[in-house]
Amino acid sequence: MIEIQEDREKGRQSPFSTPLLHIDDLSVTFDTYEGKLRALENIDLKLGNGESLGIIGESGSGKTTLATAIMGLIADNAVLGGSISFDGNVIIDSEHFGKAYQKLKRRERKILSEKLISIRWKDISMVFQGSMNAFNPAYTIEKQIAEVFKIHTNLSDEEIEERSLRVIEAAGLNRSALKAYPHELSGGMKQRAVIAMALALSPKLVIADEPTTGLDVITQAKIISELKSLRGKSINSMIVISHDVGVVSQLADRVVVLYSGRIMEVGPTWDVYKRSLNPYTRALLSSYPSIDSTRSHIDGIPGALPDPLSERAGCYFAPRCKYADTICYNSIPELEEIIPGRFSRCHFAKKFLDGEIVEETKPHASEKKINAMATDVLKTDELTEYFSLRTKTYGQLYGKEETTRIVRAVDHINMDIKKGEIFGVVGESGSGKTTLGRVILKLLDATSGKVLFYATENNDNPDSGNLSEIDVTASHQRSDQIKLFRKETQLIFQDPYDSIDPKQTVFSIVEEPIIAHRITNDPIKITEMVNRVLEIVRLNPPESYSERYPHELSGGERQRVAAARALVLRPEFLVADEPISMLDVSLRAGFMNLLLELRNQFGITVMFITHDLASARYLCDRIMVMYLGVSVESGDSEQVMRNPLHPYTKALIKAVPKPNPNWDPSKIEIKGEIGNAIDVPKGCRFYRRCPYAREICETSSPPRKEPETGHWYFCHFTQDELNSYRSFGKFDNQE
Amino acid sequence: MTGDTSGENNDEIRRAVAHARWKYIKPPLLALFLLVFLPLSSVVFYGFIPYLTYMPDVIFIAAIVVIFFGAWFDFGASAYLKDLKDFYHRTPSDADMVYIQKQQLILTGLYILIGLLYISVSVLLYIILIHVF
Numbered sequence: 001m002i003e004i005q006e007d008r009e010k011g012r013q014s015p016f017s018t019p020l021l022h023i024d025d026l027s028v029t030f031d032t033y034e035g036k037l038r039a040l041e042n043i044d045l046k047l048g049n050g051e052s053l054g055i056i057g058e059s060g061s062g063k064t065t066l067a068t069a070i071m072g073l074i075a076d077n078a079v080l081g082g083s084i085s086f087d088g089n090v091i092i093d094s095e096h097f098g099k100a101y102q103k104l105k106r107r108e109r110k111i112l113s114e115k116l117i118s119i120r121w122k123d124i125s126m127v128f129q130g131s132m133n134a135f136n137p138a139y140t141i142e143k144q145i146a147e148v149f150k151i152h153t154n155l156s157d158e159e160i161e162e163r164s165l166r167v168i169e170a171a172g173l174n175r176s177a178l179k180a181y182p183h184e185l186s187g188g189m190k191q192r193a194v195i196a197m198a199l200a201l202s203p204k205l206v207i208a209d210e211p212t213t214g215l216d217v218i219t220q221a222k223i224i225s226e227l228k229s230l231r232g233k234s235i236n237s238m239i240v241i242s243h244d245v246g247v248v249s250q251l252a253d254r255v256v257v258l259y260s261g262r263i264m265e266v267g268p269t270w271d272v273y274k275r276s277l278n279p280y281t282r283a284l285l286s287s288y289p290s291i292d293s294t295r296s297h298i299d300g301i302p303g304a305l306p307d308p309l310s311e312r313a314g315c316y317f318a319p320r321c322k323y324a325d326t327i328c329y330n331s332i333p334e335l336e337e338i339i340p341g342r343f344s345r346c347h348f349a350k351k352f353l354d355g356e357i358v359e360e361t362k363p364h365a366s367e368k369k370i371n372a373m374a375t376d377v378l379k380t381d382e383l384t385e386y387f388s389l390r391t392k393t394y395g396q397l398y399g400k401e402e403t404t405r406i407v408r409a410v411d412h413i414n415m416d417i418k419k420g421e422i423f424g425v426v427g428e429s430g431s432g433k434t435t436l437g438r439v440i441l442k443l444l445d446a447t448s449g450k451v452l453f454y455a456t457e458n459n460d461n462p463d464s465g466n467l468s469e470i471d472v473t474a475s476h477q478r479s480d481q482i483k484l485f486r487k488e489t490q491l492i493f494q495d496p497y498d499s500i501d502p503k504q505t506v507f508s509i510v511e512e513p514i515i516a517h518r519i520t521n522d523p524i525k526i527t528e529m530v531n532r533v534l535e536i537v538r539l540n541p542p543e544s545y546s547e548r549y550p551h552e553l554s555g556g557e558r559q560r561v562a563a564a565r566a567l568v569l570r571p572e573f574l575v576a577d578e579p580i581s582m583l584d585v586s587l588r589a590g591f592m593n594l595l596l597e598l599r600n601q602f603g604i605t606v607m608f609i610t611h612d613l614a615s616a617r618y619l620c621d622r623i624m625v626m627y628l629g630v631s632v633e634s635g636d637s638e639q640v641m642r643n644p645l646h647p648y649t650k651a652l653i654k655a656v657p658k659p660n661p662n663w664d665p666s667k668i669e670i671k672g673e674i675g676n677a678i679d680v681p682k683g684c685r686f687y688r689r690c691p692y693a694r695e696i697c698e699t700s701s702p703p704r705k706e707p708e709t710g711h712w713y714f715c716h717f718t719q720d721e722l723n724s725y726r727s728f729g730k731f732d733n734q735e
Numbered sequence: 736m737t738g739d740t741s742g743e744n745n746d747e748i749r750r751a752v753a754h755a756r757w758k759y760i761k762p763p764l765l766a767l768f769l770l771v772f773l774p775l776s777s778v779v780f781y782g783f784i785p786y787l788t789y790m791p792d793v794i795f796i797a798a799i800v801v802i803f804f805g806a807w808f809d810f811g812a813s814a815y816l817k818d819l820k821d822f823y824h825r826t827p828s829d830a831d832m833v834y835i836q837k838q839q840l841i842l843t844g845l846y847i848l849i850g851l852l853y854i855s856v857s858v859l860l861y862i863i864l865i866h867v868f
Contacts, residue, residue, distance in 0.1 A: 183826045387822040390751065394811025395818070397755035397842075398835045400748065407822045678823060 019046035020087060020204060020237050021070065027081035028065055028074065028261075031099065035309045036079075039065045040261045043082070044335070047205070052231065052238040054252025054269060056245055056284065059584045060305045062261040063241045064129060067207045070239070071126055072116050074098050087204065091119055122152050125198040127208040129241075134194050135182035141168070141193050142178035148200040163200070170234055171196035172226050186673055188219035192226065199234045207239045212247055216428045217611060218670055221655035224250050225665035243585050245285055246657030249273060250665070257281045260305050260316040263335055267342040273659045277344040277352045280317045287589045289618035291641065291656045298618065300589025304554055315347070323348055323357060374418040375467065376454055377573050377605045378440065383449035383473075385410040385432075385439045408677045409435040411629040412449065417573075422599055422606045424620030424637060426613055426652070430674045432629040433609045437575045440607070441489055442482065446473045455488050456572065487517050490566035494578040496558035500550050500565070507546040510534065510564045517569060533568045536601075537561075537594060556587030563594065570602065577609045592619050613656055617641045622710075625649045628685040629677050635711030645705075645713040647722065648686050684716070692717060692725050752838070759810055759842055763801045763849045770794055771856060787864035791857040798853030805846020810839055 028040040040062045047053050055063050068074055069092060070084055078098035083090050094100060096112055104112065128134050135144055142164055149160040168178055171192045182190060191211065198206055211227065212220040224247060231238065231251075240251045248255060248269065255272050257265040257280060265278040276282050283301045303320040306312055315321070318328035327347050335345040338353055351357045387407040389395030410432045417423045425433045438444045440451050451472040468484075475481045490513075493499035500509050510530045513519075520526060534542035537560040550558055559579060566574055576595065580588040592615060598604050610616050616623055617637050624634040625648065633646040644650045651670035657663065669691045681687045684697040696716050706712040707719065717725075770793065778786050812835050819825050827835070 387818075389815065389818055389822070392811070392814075392818070393755050393758045394815045396751040397759070397810065397838050398812065398815045398831075399751075400831070400834065409822070676823060676825075 020049045021047040022085040025082035026084060028069055029079045031077045031079060037308045038261055043263060045256060047237055050236055052252045054248035054255040055241045055258060056248050056255060057258035058305060058586050061258040063258055064209055067209050067241055070207060071120060071124060072097060076101060086123060121148055121203060122201050123203055124205045125203040127194055127198045127211050129209040137182050141180055145197050145200055148197060152201055167196045167200050187215055188222060191215060191223055202234060205237045206235050209241045217652060218428060218655045221665040221668050224657060227251055245288060245659055249659035250657050262316060265344045277338050277342060277349045278346045279321045279323050287585050289614040291614040291617055292658055298589045301586035376416045377419045378417045379452040380413050380415050381450040383410060383413045383439060383451060384447045385435055385444060386447040405678045408629045408680055410439060413631055415624055417605055417607060419605055420599060420603045422608055422620045424616040424623040425609045425626060426611060426616050426623055427626035428611060428674050431626040433626055434577055437577050437607060437609050441491055441575055442472050453485055455484055487569055488572045490571045490574050492562050492566050492576045492579045495582050496555055496562050499562055500558060502550050505547050505549055506561050509561055510568055513565060513569050529568055533564045537564045555583050556590060559583060559591055573605045575607045580615060595619060613653060628680055630685050633713040639708060639711045645719060646715055647690050647692050692722055756842060760845050760849060767853055770797060787860055791861040794853050794857035798850045801853060802847055802850035805843045810842050812839060
């Protein structure tokens, strides 16, 4: 691994000879009403010419503050220490920025502003976090890119037009994108346009703050591929900020690990990933379920980041560190160079290097095998959900020709979920996963098909074997059967910030299902039930959480409250709709482990909807892959991940960025974007994007093939045929 | 057999629009019918004069309500745009917006006409009151 890194370093200047960017002992403290908030402490970094630096860490570790400090975008209530030099000149210092800015004379401010304008975008540009919203919706892309040239250059209108065209094409977009408004572009195209704008003036340094967050896995892989190909051409040096270690591993030569405003570790990317010398880096890297390796238990990082407002002593990570000793709580470790080029802030860094501290591998928590003969909890039979605006009066009034067409959100889905199983539904955004979950829970009425739910008649003895079948689709909303179904099924939503009422306390949120289903009116019993479920979801002690409001909880705790609300009635079946996608890296593992424990302890059946294949592999017993409303492959999760059969599944798995030098995003065998479920092809839904597609795929629906027991896929071709097409190299990866 | 179907589609769209408009204007027309004919039962007990005294005012006030309702109601346009975004993943173009606003204007015009119909009925009742009784 290290040799590869050294190869990549060849031809690039060492950051220590003539650094392009030198951050010298930078500290940023914000003066707030609550006190002094220390965002960054004594950051020392050098970025060489032509080098790419990755910054990783949890939310709140100071990554974005560091990037905005480099751009001179620091808030007026900040107190700065140290300085930032760019190309040998000090651009940011404590005398001109933050609070000191307010004391500057008008003339000094003007000079400073002119100096920054001459640096920003020309020398240092930035791809901002959430760049989906970076464009002004009222102007075309061309106008917004041209603005960069108008402000920073003296080019004529014709030259600006030509340069805009050149940068947009360099970013992998068609020239027609220039005339488009932001809303007319897809997420991936918008991201490319933002990158094009950042590269417009060929800056020496590009700061990419979470460049792929919020994008689908395939679009993400394409953006990574684009950025990789631009390195050495349009991009000279780069700082990549991300919470996704896979993304950073692909784009950075060196990586900096930040924790609570302090640098914990610095070193060549692959070396840090392979043998990290800091417990925080180890904990962070092991918080990610890997799509490559076998399923081993992941711990996550216990606890939360220390309060940046409070006084702290010793190593900031000590309260969460499993190797912490007395020394860690009393003395601040220095950032030391353990081996050439490798820095770590840990008292035990040398022990990590010498292999004296070894991580123990724990068995996977979900090794509970699901019996193939186990009873079904839920079954769908040709379940279909079509939407048409024409069925509504306003649709008839305003709809033109295209709205007469039907959206095939879910199309003839057959599946059965066994008792005690975690069943994963994976696919890109727009593949119909959430709609399927909602139709199953009767939050939407199915257009056709059946949902059958098998409820245990005797809840006190679930193993008694007496099941009552509820035909969910045929039953009336107010029928007793649906009342029972509502009690036995629950949903955990994607966003814990929106799905729980901010005006209610934790207690009132969790007690709501008890009241709604009239389980009991006795306040003592209700309190007992609420406290018990809060303990189950590890909100201990429950009394200290009961009276809190959602804003007093972290994201992970909020999601646990949502889980507690869903579990208080001890349902048989739970639909978890992307429950971890909004959570921070360190909290994801904790929530996934909680779901596994709940399944093991109470036998709850879970339908886990996600676009993250690694978490699906970690958590699920079986997986169904959806594409444009249809299921394309299903099987045991390990079978699907190790031996994907459908071309779409193969592409999805290949698109997940891996901390592996051999991963090449340009080799993803898929074209274009998912599109909509209106103009679906007559034959195979994946036809337009499939590199193996033949004439038959366009006209006839693919048959189901089951080469392994319980592992099937819908395709016209056998695996041998697909492999032979591959060997002939009949791919066209261009969009 | 694969001839041009745009004409058929246009007819279909036209029919659908007419049907939707009828659905939107049906409630105020029904309300007018009820306003005029339901209180007629009171005639049995109180005679025609009290009916003709009060009803022109009531119907006139209802006319103002109908006109203002037609002016302020969006006739499902925001719900349509939301559905368009959610189900069809499409943002309306300028031409779509013009079409939507045109339909809204037509319906507002229809509501104003219905309001005028209310006023006509109230004036008619008033004329009956002063000329017949």
